[in-house]
Every structure is written in structure tokens, then in C-alpha cells.
Amino acid sequence: MTREATCSCGQLRLTVEGEPVRVSVCQCLACQRRTGSAFGVQARFPAAAVAVNGSHAEYVRLSDEGGEERRFRFCPDCGSTVFYTTGGDTDLIAVAVGCFGDPLFPPPTIAVYESRRHPWLALPDEIERDDAWGELRPLYEAGDYAAVADRGSHLVEAHPTYAELAYNVACCESLAGRPDDAIRHLRLALERSESLRSQAAVDGDFDAIRERPDFRGLVGQPA
Secondary structure, eight states: OEEEEEOSSSSSEEEEESOOSEEEEEOOHHHHHHHSSSOEEEEEEEGGGEEEESOOEEEEEEOTTTTOEEEEEEOTTTOOEEEEEETTEEEEEEEEGGGGOOTTSOOOSEEEOGGGOOTTOOOOTTSEESHHHHTTHHHHHTTOHHHHHHHHHHHHHHOTTOHHHHHHHHHHHHHTTOHHHHHHHHHHHHHHOTTHHHHHHHOGGGGGGTTSHHHHHHTTOOO
16 A cells, blocks of 8 residues: 655655555654644654655654664655654654544554643544553663563463553563564554554564574565
8 A cells, every 4th residue: 555644835745655564643842842732643654664855854853762763754845754764774664644634544652751641532442552661761761671571471471462561571582692582572462553564574682582483484584
């Protein structure tokens, strides 16, 4: 499938092939200021699937947690932010969902920064919140992957439908040298959310298990 995202004046256009890797809602204060709304909604696509046409300027800021770079690209004429990249990850491009102008665009599956959500904003029950992962995020960012793996396994059991939680725990298990646990939880995550498959294929957290046949089978790569 081919989709087109544009800025308000139409000068900056993105042509996107295929389905998004992930669609998410971010409720952090920076996204609220950037969009002028109570949240931002973005769809991530493999960079190879995105073609950019038109000129754009950029604004770079650091994330609230960990100081990771966010590089936003916007139209210099109308000011619309159309896409952005995160940190050093150039393999994925996040596109503002509103720029597609399509009410039937795939809905988000996860909402982050739940702690900043406006009280009046009610999200569907099927959207996964980041509350459970929130208590583990500081350990992940501090590099204490073994602690996340120990505590995360119990959280996954308590929240078996939360694909993103299982995925994040699998990342930490891979980084902590627990490949079998990482494969088990990654499999669970992909069973719950097909959109995570492409993300796993390029995620550096899985470099330690990337050449395992069972990992390559999960992400759809030849053994």
C-alpha cells in the first residue's frame, strides 16, 4: 500500500510504502507543545520505505529521560512538523499521523507518558499504556539490564497482553545475556503485535541474538 503525508501547504510531501512498524500516542509535555494538542500521534516506517519530496527545516531537542536526540523536520513555509527521527536510529522514520489526512489510518497500539495524560482524555482499553514499563525504564536507561530482566519477567506474566512490555523485556534479556528468555518474550510480543516484527529486525538491542536461527525466523529473515 502507498500512502502520502503532507504539510499544511503541501510543499513538503512524504510517500510511504507498506504498513507502519508501530503507531503510538505520546503524551509528554514536549509533544503537547509541539503539536498544540494534548498528545502527538506518530507512525514509524522503515526509512527505506519513505521518500521525501520538498524542502524542510529541522529542530533538534533532547528527550526528557536519557537525553536522547529527537530531530524534527518541518515545512519552512507553513511550519507543519511532518516527520522525525530518534537518536542515532536512522532505520526508522516517524511520520505525524495527521499529515496523512486519513481517518481510516491504522489506530495506535500504545500510549506513552501516561503520567502526563490530561484527565479528560480517555483512550480505548485496547491501547497499551506504559505504566508497567515506567517503573523499569530508569533501570534500562542506567544499563542495569539484568535487573530489568529479573523484574520484567514477572510483569509480563501479570500483563500477558501488553506486547510492548514483553518486547522491552526481551530487549533487556538479550542485552543481559539471556538469549532463551529474550526469544520467548519476543515471540510473545510478536504474537500480540505484528507491527513490532519490523522494529525487532533493526533494533540494536537484539544484536547479541541476531544470528540465532530462531530470532531470524521470528523477524522473517532467512536463516
